Amino acid sequence: MALSTHTTPSGFNLPSIHSFPPFFTEQPNPTTQTTVTNQWIRLITTYARHRKLFILRIEDAETPGSEWDEILRNERINRRLLPTHLSNIISAMSAKNLVEYEPPKQTRSVLVYWRLPEEWAEVLHDWAVKTGQLNSILTFYDITDPQIESALTNIPVPLLRRAIAILGKTGRSQIIAIPGGEGVRFLARSK
């Protein structure tokens, strides 16, 4: 079978499996379905990292035009991922701690951990060190929408809180109440 990779307009290199029609159908054979699901998980996290996408919703599979269209749909072979199939993939990802339901207690929208919260904590601390903002008080907005675009631009606040909390455990961050909201102060690694 001659299947080939394909590069999307956003510059993402789709794997050849994405051109295989059965890839978009839920397989009745559980073994086959596990393989298919693992391929999808890898595709979703890779694509999220490529596009820096944090939120994946079931709606993205229901209607065209979302930022996930490049992987959830394949116009070349006339196939799309059905919402039920996506829902099953998401629950499989949730079981592997690769996503977090956001907001909690529902299953239609998730945070995709294309980096683990621990990794995000390190990224955040490194960014603070690099930009020389240790010991100064920052608002969440300062982090999510800095003047110079960083790796943390557009990071969802819940993910940011988790990262800060992880840093707090090692004494490298402090949540400070400031007028009109909350602030955070990053500290140098205690020696």
Place this chain on the structure above:
Amino acid sequence: MALKRYTKSIDGSIPVQALLYDEEESLTSQDAVGIYDRSQKSPNHQNGTITITSHRIFYVDAQEPENNSFVLNLSHISQTEYYAGLFKSSAKVTCHLSGTPTSQSSDTQEAAFDSWECEVCAFRNPPKLSLAAARVCELCGIPRSSVPVLPHSAPLSTSLPSSSLSLSASLAADSHNSRKRTEITCPACTFLNYPSLRQCEICGTDLPKAKGELKSAPASRPLTPDPDDDDTPRFIRLSFRKGGDKSFYAMLKSSLKNKAWEERGSTSQQTKADTQTLDRNAVSTPGISGILRTVESSTQGRDSDMKDALQDLEALMSKAKDMVKIAAELNEKLTAATTAAADVSPNARLHAQMSGSTKEEPEEATFIRSSLSQLGLQMTNAPVTMDMMKDERNWLESLAKELSKVLQGSHQSNRNVENSNAGGLMKTRGIIALDEVWGGWNRARGVALIPPSTFLQVIPILPTYTSPPIHHRAFTSGLNVLHTPPYSHKEFSATIFNHLMEFESLTLNDLASSEDGESIPSGLLSEMMDAVEVDGDICRDDLAAAIDGGSSGTSAEIRWYLNYFNACSWDGQE
């Protein structure tokens, strides 16, 4: 004199109710009644109570009830008149009498009417008016005729009223004396024995049977000749001195009209005429013997009914056999005809053999054969049944042989019938649902149908009697099929695999239109594909996942591919 001739004396000190027969019914009574014998007053019967029953009129005298009372059978009354009374003359009812006077036949009659003891069950039968009833024991139904007739003395040994009844001829002034007269003198010791004894109480000598023989006067004397000639009217009058005449007369009329005694009387006549026939007649015989006879006759009836029913069934079976026979003959004739034709032209036959079919067989014959097979009569031998076999194993084996013929056709005679429907159910099909096989088999058998349980027992041993072997296969959905080797799971998977290697993908329609799957229902195909899919060598693409087009999700829109997922490695962006 009419009074004397037609009435019987009774002991009036006994209440009238005690003197009644079983079937007799007391209707009304009236006191202060006088009796006229014809037109003259009867001196002894001037003040008494008169009682009317359904059968008789009782007169019980007020002054001397023991001696002057009498009874008159209503059957003797031929006509009645009513006189309302005038001034000092009281109301009177005149009864005209006719027929044989009671006294002449009284002795024999009374013997029958007495109470008697059944010799079988010792039941004391009460006196009955009618002879028929009196002849048979009320309790056990044994006829009295089997009992030797009691000696004449017997009535005397019974109760007081019957003893006086037996001496009805005299108007009973001497009923007390009569008892002494009937005592029997022993011929040896001259002891006066009690009348019912057969042997002397003192010395044991046999007593003479006829009582009173030693007496000078016979017990029942001939009647005094009737001074009146027969042509003179005979009647008695009842004079109602203190009224009550009207109600009495009404009762008398209705009693005479009902004629309660007559029914019994007619029965008794019949009984006298043919006691034997009556005994055999089960319906009218009461008692235990009657019940036994009824049971016997009903058993006989049931037997004959059953025989009739079985005869019907046998007739039906013989008809069915005939039909099978005719079918077999027809089949033989057809075969003979075609072989004869083939023999005539050996070249043609050779040609036929080489081409693998006989073109000579006329279409009509084929049609007849196919019709026969549709009727389930195609087989020349009759279907195997349980009772032909010795044990269950043989039975199942022969069933398997039979089933293999049904499925694959018979091997012996199929050279000529290659083209016909005799090829069996699986002639053109490699796979067939179990229920269809069962239905087809039973249709072919026609009689002695195979239950599903037996059918399932036959299935496991079927492969040993079929060539190519036919196996059973159960799908996960619960569908059961019989199939030839090409349709086993392994073979079928391989076929599908090769097909996919060649054509990349495959749908049910592709499969159904391919020559292998021609006669296989798509439902069955999808079952088989599902089974192949379970192995994980193929995967599916549902058209429901298409961006444009069908989303109904039916099985026809599923396309199978080889399982590429296992083979491919990640070649996308890291």
